[in-house]
Amino acid sequence: MSDDAAVLTFHPLPPGAPRHTAGAPAVIVMPGGGYTHLAPHEGKPVAEWLGRLGFAAWVLEYPVGPGALHPAPLDSARAAMRRARAEAPRLGVDPARIGVLGFSAGGHLAAHLAAGPGTAAEERPAFAVLCYAATSWHSFATGDGTARPDPLLGSGSTDVLRRELSIELIAVERTPPVFVWHCADDAVVGVGHALSLTRTLTDLGVPVELHVFAEGGHGIGLALGSGAAAGWTSLCADWLARTARP
Numbered sequence: 001m002s003d004d005a006a007v008l009t010f011h012p013l014p015p016g017a018p019r020h021t022a023g024a025p026a027v028i029v030m031p032g033g034g035y036t037h038l039a040p041h042e043g044k045p046v047a048e049w050l051g052r053l054g055f056a057a058w059v060l061e062y063p064v065g066p067g068a069l070h071p072a073p074l075d076s077a078r079a080a081m082r083r084a085r086a087e088a089p090r091l092g093v094d095p096a097r098i099g100v101l102g103f104s105a106g107g108h109l110a111a112h113l114a115a116g117p118g119t120a121a122e123e124r125p126a127f128a129v130l131c132y133a134a135t136s137w138h139s140f141a142t143g144d145g146t147a148r149p150d151p152l153l154g155s156g157s158t159d160v161l162r163r164e165l166s167i168e169l170i171a172v173e174r175t176p177p178v179f180v181w182h183c184a185d186d187a188v189v190g191v192g193h194a195l196s197l198t199r200t201l202t203d204l205g206v207p208v209e210l211h212v213f214a215e216g217g218h219g220i221g222l223a224l225g226s227g228a229a230a231g232w233t234s235l236c237a238d239w240l241a242r243t244a245r246p
Helices: 044-053 072-091 105-115 159-164 192-204 227-243
Strands: 007-011 024-030 056-061 093-103 128-131 178-183 208-213
Touching: 007 044, 007 072, 024 044, 024 072, 024 105, 044 056, 044 227, 056 072, 072 093, 072 105, 093 105, 105 128, 105 178, 128 227, 178 192, 178 227, 192 208, 208 227
Parallel strands: 024 056, 024 093, 093 128, 128 178, 178 208
Antiparallel strands: 007 056
């Protein structure tokens, strides 16, 4: 998918990856970047890691920066899921097993797509992985506290709009299974985002798995060399194997 606002790049299974007779599971990867830019290390390297697990992947370059206010990123994510499912049979992907994985702001976007009340059935992913995701625009502060326009809402931000973008307040029962991980020392997006969302999903009866690591900070991607937080990939791989099986 490509237009003036977004690019969706497909990464097929690499040679030697596990193969699937009924079509591979797949993930749409949504890099973070505070809705002002897209972090490269949270895109292609993550798609390549998923490929080694036997998951095809797309990397979504959703609209960010000035002029790309809500709902532009969400609209692009919804369009991406529709396009991925439409193209899945041709690409050897099972359209019923396409999930999302997002980091930071991309995690907010992935969570909104998975749990938001306005997502149509054909746009809702089969599962979601949320990596140090900024899931609340209302209950918890994000960023360094510098006075500036909200990167997603602009200068017209209101409490009502912030509540409408806070996944812990809007999540629905039909949310698919969710894997959440965060670092307790994250000074950019506090761990309260993960804890609050997990409680909401648990109360709704949504299958959710949460991992909190003592150290690691924010923006660490695949977390290579990040101590205990580097274990998130193996924990997530086990969860994906259980959750996305045929």
